[in-house]
Amino acid sequence: MVAFVIRRLIGLVFVLFAITVITFLIFFATPGVDPARQFAGRNPSHATVVAVRHQLGLDRPLPVQYALMMKRLFISRDLVSYGNQALEVVPAIKAATPVTLSLVIGAAVIWIVFSILVGLLAVVFKGTLIDPLLMILALIGISMPVFWLGEVANLLTQDRLHDTVRFSWVPPLGYVGFTANPWQWFLHLIIPWLTLSVLYIGFYARVLRADLLDVQNADYIRTARAKGLTPQNVLIKHMLRTSMITFVSLFGLDFAVLVGGGALLTEVVFGLPGVGLLTYHSLNGLDLPVIMATVLYGAFFIAIMSAIVDVVYARLDPRVRLS
Amino acid sequence: MAEFAFGPDEDVVLAPGEAAQQIAGKSPWRLAGRRLARDRVALGAFALFLLIFLVCLSAPLYAHHLAHTVVFGSNLNGTTTVNGKTVQVIQQGGGKLGIGENPIGPTWHANYFIGSDTTGRDVMARVLYGGRVSLGIGIGSAAICCLFAMVLALLAGFFRGATDAVLSRVMDLIWAFPVYLLAISLATVLLSQTHPIINPASLWIPTLIIAIVYIPYVYRPVRGQVLSTREKEYVEAAVSQGASNRRLMFNEILPNILSTVIVLFPLMIATTILTESALSFLGIGVQSPHASWGTIIQDGQDLLYTRPWVAIAPGIMIVLTVLSLNVLGDGLRDALDPRAKIRAKE
Numbered sequence: 001m002v003a004f005v006i007r008r009l010i011g012l013v014f015v016l017f018a019i020t021v022i023t024f025l026i027f028f029a030t031p032g033v034d035p036a037r038q039f040a041g042r043n044p045s046h047a048t049v050v051a052v053r054h055q056l057g058l059d060r061p062l063p064v065q066y067a068l069m070m071k072r073l074f075i076s077r078d079l080v081s082y083g084n085q086a087l088e089v090v091p092a093i094k095a096a097t098p099v100t101l102s103l104v105i106g107a108a109v110i111w112i113v114f115s116i117l118v119g120l121l122a123v124v125f126k127g128t129l130i131d132p133l134l135m136i137l138a139l140i141g142i143s144m145p146v147f148w149l150g151e152v153a154n155l156l157t158q159d160r161l162h163d164t165v166r167f168s169w170v171p172p173l174g175y176v177g178f179t180a181n182p183w184q185w186f187l188h189l190i191i192p193w194l195t196l197s198v199l200y201i202g203f204y205a206r207v208l209r210a211d212l213l214d215v216q217n218a219d220y221i222r223t224a225r226a227k228g229l230t231p232q233n234v235l236i237k238h239m240l241r242t243s244m245i246t247f248v249s250l251f252g253l254d255f256a257v258l259v260g261g262g263a264l265l266t267e268v269v270f271g272l273p274g275v276g277l278l279t280y281h282s283l284n285g286l287d288l289p290v291i292m293a294t295v296l297y298g299a300f301f302i303a304i305m306s307a308i309v310d311v312v313y314a315r316l317d318p319r320v321r322l323s
Numbered sequence: 324m325a326e327f328a329f330g331p332d333e334d335v336v337l338a339p340g341e342a343a344q345q346i347a348g349k350s351p352w353r354l355a356g357r358r359l360a361r362d363r364v365a366l367g368a369f370a371l372f373l374l375i376f377l378v379c380l381s382a383p384l385y386a387h388h389l390a391h392t393v394v395f396g397s398n399l400n401g402t403t404t405v406n407g408k409t410v411q412v413i414q415q416g417g418g419k420l421g422i423g424e425n426p427i428g429p430t431w432h433a434n435y436f437i438g439s440d441t442t443g444r445d446v447m448a449r450v451l452y453g454g455r456v457s458l459g460i461g462i463g464s465a466a467i468c469c470l471f472a473m474v475l476a477l478l479a480g481f482f483r484g485a486t487d488a489v490l491s492r493v494m495d496l497i498w499a500f501p502v503y504l505l506a507i508s509l510a511t512v513l514l515s516q517t518h519p520i521i522n523p524a525s526l527w528i529p530t531l532i533i534a535i536v537y538i539p540y541v542y543r544p545v546r547g548q549v550l551s552t553r554e555k556e557y558v559e560a561a562v563s564q565g566a567s568n569r570r571l572m573f574n575e576i577l578p579n580i581l582s583t584v585i586v587l588f589p590l591m592i593a594t595t596i597l598t599e600s601a602l603s604f605l606g607i608g609v610q611s612p613h614a615s616w617g618t619i620i621q622d623g624q625d626l627l628y629t630r631p632w633v634a635i636a637p638g639i640m641i642v643l644t645v646l647s648l649n650v651l652g653d654g655l656r657d658a659l660d661p662r663a664k665i666r667a668k669e
Contacts, residue, residue: 015499022496026508032516143593143645145600148620148638151627155635159628261504265601283507283607286515295504303499 004314012307019299024066027288028058035082035288056082073293083285089293093275099175100274103196103266104258106189111197111204112251118201119208120235126213135209141202150195150269157191173271192270196263200254207250211243218242249313256305260298351659355582358658365654372647375640379454386452389433392445394452395612401443405430412443429632437632440622446633453614454640460530460615461596461644467534468591472541473584479542480549481572491546494539505536506598510607524610529602533595540594541587548580555579582659586652593648600641616641 027033036053037044044052053059057068072079073090081087122134157170170191176184215221216239224238225231264276271277275294282290349357359365386394392403401412405427412435414425426439436447475494479487497505509532514523521528552558553576561575596616602608603617611618616637623634 015496018496019499022500023508026512030512030516032520033512139649140642140646143642143649145597145604145617145620145638145641147601147604148634148641151620151624151634152638155627155631160631257501260501262501264503264507265604268605279504279507280605283511283605286511291508291511295500295508298501298504299499302501306499 001314005311008307008310012303015303016300019303020070020296021066023292023295023299024069027292028065029062035286069289069292073296079289079293081282081287081290083282083287087290089290092278092290093293093297096273096275096278098177099272100259100263100267100276102175102178102185102189103192103263103272103274104255106193107196107200107258107263108251108255110193111200114197114201115204115208116240118205119212120240122205122209123212123235123239135206138202138205141198142206144198145265146195146199147265147269149198150192150266153191153195154269175272189272192266192272195270196258196266204247204250208243208247211246212239215239215242245313245316248316249309252305252309252312253302256302256309260301260305261294262298351582355655355658359654362654362658365651365658368647368650368654371643372651375454375644375647376458379451379458382448382451382455385433386445386448392434392448394445394448395614397442397444403427403430403434405432405434412439413441426626426630428630437636438630440619440630440633441625446619446623446636449614449619450616450636450640453616453619453637456526456609456613456615457596457599457617457641458644460526460533460599460609461592464530464534464537464595464599465588465591467530468537468595469541469584469588471534472538473545473580475538476542476545476549477572477577477580480546480553481568481576483550487546490542494542497536498539498543500536502536502598503601506532506602507605507607509535510602514607514610524613526609526613529599529608533598533602536598537591537594541584541591544587545580545583548583549576552576552579586656586659588652589648589655590652593645593652596641596645596648600637 028035034049036049036056036058050059057065060068069079077088077090079089081089081092118134118138122131125131125134154173157167158173161167162170169187171184171187174188176188178185212235221234221238224234229238261276261279263274264279266272267274267276268280275297279291279294281287282294386392402409403412404410410427412427414427426441426443427435428438430436430438435445437450438446440446440449475490479490510529513521513528513532516523558571558575561571566575599608599615600617600620603615604621606621609615609618619637620634623630623632623637626633
């Protein structure tokens, strides 16, 4: 186990280094891209472009630029945005993280509960109309673009049905911190949570159903039935527990991808000032330091989470350690 | 590495309701075709996809012969005829508060069927034209992605050793990036070229970006398949007959991994269409004057509360398309790999 963890950690360090290099190269070494020209204003003179390039440090050799940027990002933590020199990138990401975490954790709770419920119901009612009906709903959930679903939700809860009893409690778009007002925090996030979780409820319910049907004929399930356990007992304690191994590893990665920037579309649609919205706002201005920092933040988070998942998985299933 | 025991071919399996004599002497492809022909749900999904495809393909017919409206240029001062009356496409002060400009809403006639956007363009015609772009990028990038992934997986799985190590590490790296962030980074950079090498408005940019970011998702399962197929007795037999590497790869192994790629293909199109719409929604996918379902949803964002159809209609098209492709993918998997179903049965 220790050897496995060490091996995984060494792999992690390599992946993180490679990610910083590739991200840097994408943003600063793609031919035809010249951030200095972008910030020199409209139709700049050659001298202005050169001055801006020097000011931004873009006239130095690439490895030096890389080292400087990494130093300002990780060690001195004073990397600033190109567009707004007062915006320090690292504190901005730090401030945005709780918003993204609130969104993703809440959605995760919803999607775990409902996907297990839907998966179990589909298996229990296999052979009746309920099973295909649930699976079609799950498939529809997977097929909807999340930003479109969010807009439809906004249309209904903010406008068309807002004045009816059902949705008059929905506050305007935006975010209220948990520490400022927990109740308002909850109200502001409930529609985004539901929107974000739809895709995952559909996906996890389908995976869970397939897994449950898969273990249905295993010898230990037959044994459990033969020794007289009730069907509910077999389903919950024997079948569901085995199926949870896939579930857990899927969950770890999906959670990481969402916190690492995958929730961007939901944040944009609902105006939640998380890391995704920060990325989105810097997209239009070609604010390379901010985009680069948020991409790195996301990639780091995912790489670290996937290492954790691997270790947890190895703990759950000893066979993994050997390969 | 798994151990391989010699025994009866485990690949021959019966789909539910099939008797052994029914499949005797038939090739795997014919068997899959038979199973698919009986799968009404999958056929229905395929029919729906074809229908959407054909409808979008006929966008110029609709725009030029039925609607006679403006699709790509701005049309702020245009007029159109509704129920015999000539009305402004963009009405002044027609909104809820009586201020600002208000584009015409759904007329439910051929012209401006579901209304216009803020620049006076016919949304219905744009949805059809956008469908051509969305489907084109979706199918194109899925095809490029599957083709490259298949070739790379074939090379890695066949030659193993250094080739495999290098290719698989590269794939792991792309995999380590969150798909959306990688696509966003590439798209932002390519769109902001000050001395363009590729025209930023080119549809190849989103197509290639989406193809690249999904290559590892196809590469991984196919490589596994190549590794295990390589160990089969018929490959060994071909080796003992002195078959060349090329023959081994393309005549012995490739036909046997093709079914995996075929099952993945419609699912990849579904994924790439969703990704394209997301990138276009963020403004870094398809660029004006082209339209795609994603850009139309973005156009509709400002009109959401007054003219919701602008954003709703392209979304419905995306849902229907992606849903039909997902169902088709499920059906193809059941037809080509019925073990999944057999295991799922009693």
